[in-house]
Amino acid sequence: MLEKKVQEIRSVVLDGISIQEGLNEETKKIASKQKVPGFRLGMVPLDILFGMYRENIVSSVLDRVLKEKIKELPEYQEAFRYSVDFDESVQVEMGVPSDISVQVTFAYSSHFSEIEWSEFALPVLDDDISPENVHTFVGRYLKQFNRSEPLDVPRPSELGDTLRLRITIKSDGQERTSVLNVLLSSENFPEDAGIEDFIGIESGHTISQRVKVPKSFSQVPLAGKKVNFSLVVEEVRRTVACEMDDDSAKYVVGCTLETLLDRAKLLLKKFVQKLSYEVQKNCLEVKIFNIKDVSVSDMLRKHRELELRKEYTGNSAFENLVPKDQQSGWFGEIAQGILLTEMFIKDYCSKHPEACEYSSQDVVNFLENLGNSKGVSPDQLVRKYLKDRNFHVSVNDAIRYEKVIRDIIGRCALQDPKDVVSSLWKEASLNQKKYAELFGKFLEDVSVSDYIQKISLKEVDLRGAPDARSKDIIENDEAVDQGEMSESSKPEQETNSLQKEDVLQTDQENSQK
Numbered sequence: 001m002l003e004k005k006v007q008e009i010r011s012v013v014l015d016g017i018s019i020q021e022g023l024n025e026e027t028k029k030i031a032s033k034q035k036v037p038g039f040r041l042g043m044v045p046l047d048i049l050f051g052m053y054r055e056n057i058v059s060s061v062l063d064r065v066l067k068e069k070i071k072e073l074p075e076y077q078e079a080f081r082y083s084v085d086f087d088e089s090v091q092v093e094m095g096v097p098s099d100i101s102v103q104v105t106f107a108y109s110s111h112f113s114e115i116e117w118s119e120f121a122l123p124v125l126d127d128d129i130s131p132e133n134v135h136t137f138v139g140r141y142l143k144q145f146n147r148s149e150p151l152d153v154p155r156p157s158e159l160g161d162t163l164r165l166r167i168t169i170k171s172d173g174q175e176r177t178s179v180l181n182v183l184l185s186s187e188n189f190p191e192d193a194g195i196e197d198f199i200g201i202e203s204g205h206t207i208s209q210r211v212k213v214p215k216s217f218s219q220v221p222l223a224g225k226k227v228n229f230s231l232v233v234e235e236v237r238r239t240v241a242c243e244m245d246d247d248s249a250k251y252v253v254g255c256t257l258e259t260l261l262d263r264a265k266l267l268l269k270k271f272v273q274k275l276s277y278e279v280q281k282n283c284l285e286v287k288i289f290n291i292k293d294v295s296v297s298d299m300l301r302k303h304r305e306l307e308l309r310k311e312y313t314g315n316s317a318f319e320n321l322v323p324k325d326q327q328s329g330w331f332g333e334i335a336q337g338i339l340l341t342e343m344f345i346k347d348y349c350s351k352h353p354e355a356c357e358y359s360s361q362d363v364v365n366f367l368e369n370l371g372n373s374k375g376v377s378p379d380q381l382v383r384k385y386l387k388d389r390n391f392h393v394s395v396n397d398a399i400r401y402e403k404v405i406r407d408i409i410g411r412c413a414l415q416d417p418k419d420v421v422s423s424l425w426k427e428a429s430l431n432q433k434k435y436a437e438l439f440g441k442f443l444e445d446v447s448v449s450d451y452i453q454k455i456s457l458k459e460v461d462l463r464g465a466p467d468a469r470s471k472d473i474i475e476n477d478e479a480v481d482q483g484e485m486s487e488s489s490k491p492e493q494e495t496n497s498l499q500k501e502d503v504l505q506t507d508q509e510n511s512q513k
Helices: 016-031 046-052 054-070 074-078 131-142 246-252 257-289 298-312 316-321 324-351 360-374 378-387 389-411 430-438 448-454 468-481 501-512
Strands: 007-014 081-085 100-107 146-150 162-171 174-183 206-212 226-241 492-496
Touching (some): 007 016, 007 298, 054 100, 074 100, 081 298, 100 298, 131 246, 131 257, 131 448, 146 162, 146 246, 257 324, 257 448, 298 324, 316 430, 324 389, 324 430, 378 389
Antiparallel strands (some): 081 100, 146 226, 162 174, 162 226
């Protein structure tokens, strides 16, 4: 690594005349706005106002004069940060011009020599998913659902059965018919919906009423209008838990089990590739974090150490993780690691500017992902990005960071694919392991099989592209919503209770009125 200056001290003289001009200007501003008892606005003697607001006036003026002076220095253009030490004995009086000498410490970014990344091999997870893992995943997926079968002998409905309901709404020549498979469970029937009304009924049971659809049910066609509402129980069916068979696959996804397994394998391949990138990213972060042969400015390290102390002091997770006798060394080491990472990214961008280029679309995508993860409106974050300078800078830095990491990964060599990757933190310092754990980024040994079994199924959809029939249903729904469907046009919809709970609740409440 190259050894260059990382910090230097310069003596700067603030001109007494400039300070006095600033004091007069600042005091006159206050005089034009501040009312003082016994004086008309703007007529208060300046020395009285100066005495009243001395601390704020002096601080504001010295800060402005200092910034103007420092900007004239060549060191200012190169510095990463600077700090100023005033002599505590310095006194600033209005009407008494006096030069002030201050010490300015300029801290510079550390310098890094070019690294031959092609010699650094990153781990790769084997994305050739085994049949056992695919079957395990599909089995978990199917078990989320229930399907229904005809009863051997017709009987009244019982709790746990599935009802095939035909619901029709008519009004002014418009008609809407839906066929729903509804599981008789308390989860599908809120307390005020009356599940008991559907227990003990047989096929052919009918409810027919003239009701007004509440305006609040905006998802229901003809909301706010009086309609003829009818509900027919077409069949009482047995509820069966979905398993690894063609019937279940056809019911849940609309395809054979073999096709479902093929879709799942492709999906899992993408999941593992994403995990593989995260593993590589963390491995690279460890290498950068642990750079030891680069000098760091003492001023920068102390400043970052102070920020860490403010962030973690009183944090129960930190207190439990790091014993008090180790905290002092911990703050110093972590502060240096964070600084080196920040300055490495800046250094890399200066050497490879093309790798750090980003567009407005990158910013929008970042803010959208951030909003989704935090439960905040993306529009709100966009406004904050445009108005809040600190937030603006932090977002840009985060985008550049991801761009740099991705570019470096593309330059690195790759190890042979492995199903199990050893913990990336084993070679890191104890302090860094604790830092990673506090941030929730601590990677244990990664097993692809274990990872697949832990994948959340909440956002997984293996249904594939909608078929022609689904497309027709969507188009017909739009026609109903626009009030364009004639009485002779009666499209039929069939769905399961997982997708129509809200509509069922609406219809049931209507039937009770």
